[in-house]
Amino acid sequence: MDLAQGTDGVSAMQTSWECFRDAVVVLAGGGPVKQRLTDAFQCQLRDIDPESLPRDLRGPFSTLLAALQSGQRVGTLDAISASVRKMSEAEAARHAQSIVHMFAGLQEPTAANRPAVLRAVPNTVDDEIPAFLNRA
Numbered sequence: 296m297d298l299a300q301g302t303d304g305v306s307a308m309q310t311s312w313e314c315f316r317d318a319v320v321v322l323a324g325g326g327p328v329k330q331r332l333t334d335a336f337q338c339q340l341r342d343i344d345p346e347s348l349p350r351d352l353r354g355p356f357s358t359l360l361a362a363l364q365s366g367q368r369v370g371t372l373d374a375i376s377a378s379v380r381k382m383s384e385a386e387a388a389r390h391a392q393s394i395v396h397m398f399a400g401l402q403e404p405t406a407a408n409r410p411a412v413l414r415a416v417p418n419t420v421d422d423e424i425p426a427f428l429n430r431a
Contacts, residue, residue, distance in 0.1 A: 311347055314339045315398035322391050329387045333379045335394060336363050341375070352397050359393055 309317075318339035322331050336359075345353045345360065366378030379387060 310404050311343050312398075312401045312403055314343055315394065315401055318394055319398050322394060328384060328391055329379050329382065332363075332387050332391050332394075333376055335391070337375055340394070348397075349400065352400050355393055355397055359390055359397075362390060 318335040321335040321339065324331060340359075343356070345356045348356055362382075363375050363378050366374050366376075366381060368374050369377045372380065382390070
């Protein structure tokens with residue numbers, strides 16, 4: 296198994312909830328709905344294993360997968376881009392809405408289940424050890 300991948304196919308550093316959150320952010324951005332749907336799926340959702348989702352979201356996610364992967368590669372377009380290109384604006388909007396609904400159905404990971412995030416803190420000249428800690 297690739298160390299960068301978790302057991303559900305999602306990056307070990309990113310949970311399914313975080314993938315859906317980031318997809319919703321893309322969907323809320325500017326531009327045509329078909330492009331936003333394509334970008335949200337390709338960049339955030341394509342590697343999610345439906346079995347890693349809660350049981351009630353597996354069906355809707357599998358339906359989304361089928362719809363977005365039904366097309367054939369055409370010229371420079373991959374299967375996902377070709378699938379979305381064939382959709383009507385209304386159909387693409389329905390799929391975008393389904394992503395938002397699935398995100399709403401997920402619970403944010405608890406602190407115990409969230410990967411640790413390390414932050415670098417700059418060491419500046421103004422950073423002095425407080426006197427009460429410096430007595431050692």
